[in-house]
Amino acid sequence: MKKFHSGFVTLIGRPNVGKSTLMNCLIGEKIAITSHKPQTTRNKITSILTKEDFQCVFLDTPGIHKPKHKLGEFMVRSAENTFNEVDLVLMLIEPTEKVMEMDQYVIDRLENVKTPVVLVINKIDTIEREKLLQVIEAYRKLYSFTEVVPISAMKGSNTDELMRVIKKYLPEGPQYFPEDMVTDQPERQIASEIIREKALYLLQDEIPHGIAVEIMSMKKRQDQNMVDVEAIIYCEKDSHKGIIIGKQGAKLKKIGSLARRDMERLLGSPIYLELWVKVKKDWRDSDFLLKNFGYDKRNI
Numbered sequence: 001m002k003k004f005h006s007g008f009v010t011l012i013g014r015p016n017v018g019k020s021t022l023m024n025c026l027i028g029e030k031i032a033i034t035s036h037k038p039q040t041t042r043n044k045i046t047s048i049l050t051k052e053d054f055q056c057v058f059l060d061t062p063g064i065h066k067p068k069h070k071l072g073e074f075m076v077r078s079a080e081n082t083f084n085e086v087d088l089v090l091m092l093i094e095p096t097e098k099v100m101e102m103d104q105y106v107i108d109r110l111e112n113v114k115t116p117v118v119l120v121i122n123k124i125d126t127i128e129r130e131k132l133l134q135v136i137e138a139y140r141k142l143y144s145f146t147e148v149v150p151i152s153a154m155k156g157s158n159t160d161e162l163m164r165v166i167k168k169y170l171p172e173g174p175q176y177f178p179e180d181m182v183t184d185q186p187e188r189q190i191a192s193e194i195i196r197e198k199a200l201y202l203l204q205d206e207i208p209h210g211i212a213v214e215i216m217s218m219k220k221r222q223d224q225n226m227v228d229v230e231a232i233i234y235c236e237k238d239s240h241k242g243i244i245i246g247k248q249g250a251k252l253k254k255i256g257s258l259a260r261r262d263m264e265r266l267l268g269s270p271i272y273l274e275l276w277v278k279v280k281k282d283w284r285d286s287d288f289l290l291k292n293f294g295y296d297k298r299n300i
Helices: 019-027 070-080 101-109 129-140 159-168 187-203 238-245 247-267 287-292
Strands: 005-012 045-050 054-060 088-093 117-121 147-150 212-220 227-235 271-279
Touching (some): 019 045, 019 159, 088 159, 117 129, 117 159, 147 159, 227 247, 238 271, 247 271
Parallel strands (some): 005 054, 005 088, 088 117, 117 147, 227 271
16 A cells, blocks of 8 residues: 655745745645735745645745845744645745855754755746856755756646655644635635735835735625625725725726635625725734734744
8 A cells, every 4th residue: 555645844034035836836726815025924824736746735835035024024933834844845945146144044043953854945947047047056055955946837837846855854744624625814804905915915115015905894795606705905004095096996996806816716606795805003013913814923
């Protein structure tokens, strides 16, 4: 009988290096929200890849950075606490000519980690092969990475080789989750993240990352194939509220339209989505509000 392997793999790196894009690529489903803005992922997002002979549970962690508020502290602790809880660590970087200060900061966090660490160089389509070899040499001098795998998460280049490497480090073990399960995230949490992603996409650089989304209600209508969702988008300043709503509510309507499309794919049924915008000043430094919005440090 063929032996079954299973294990846990965490994706780490500085903000906006492509961790969520890579996880979505490996799973073949959109589990984590993506954005060109840094620090998009705020919680550990668990996704599951099950094949005939193995099951890999991926943890997509928030970007490691020097925190400026309590939300930032929560995000960094959430990432760092996975290092010794998993079977393999994937550290993602971009192929820059010099080692970036934030990448060095992440490497410093790995100093006492006993888990094997694979260096994954993302976005290799943006650099020449000769320069890529120089990048590999520079990083090997900084840390004893178990292996180095160059990829492009966006294009899916060399991700088969990355999966081959990952499988090498999965121990023999049970199937932890049903084979058709791709994430352990509650539907409410995924719905709130989808709304936040669309807001980040449409608002561009008009407002900072000071928005949070709370699902107030999520109910299936009786005798109808329709789910009613009520959600609030919170921001930190009165001036931001007007920007989120837009002229005659146009921006908020667009956020809702894009979010509803993804939520319908997720839930497999039509969605009636109602959105409101409220101001909660300095919520990123409030333990009470952070807990309310799903960033509870007791869950780290």
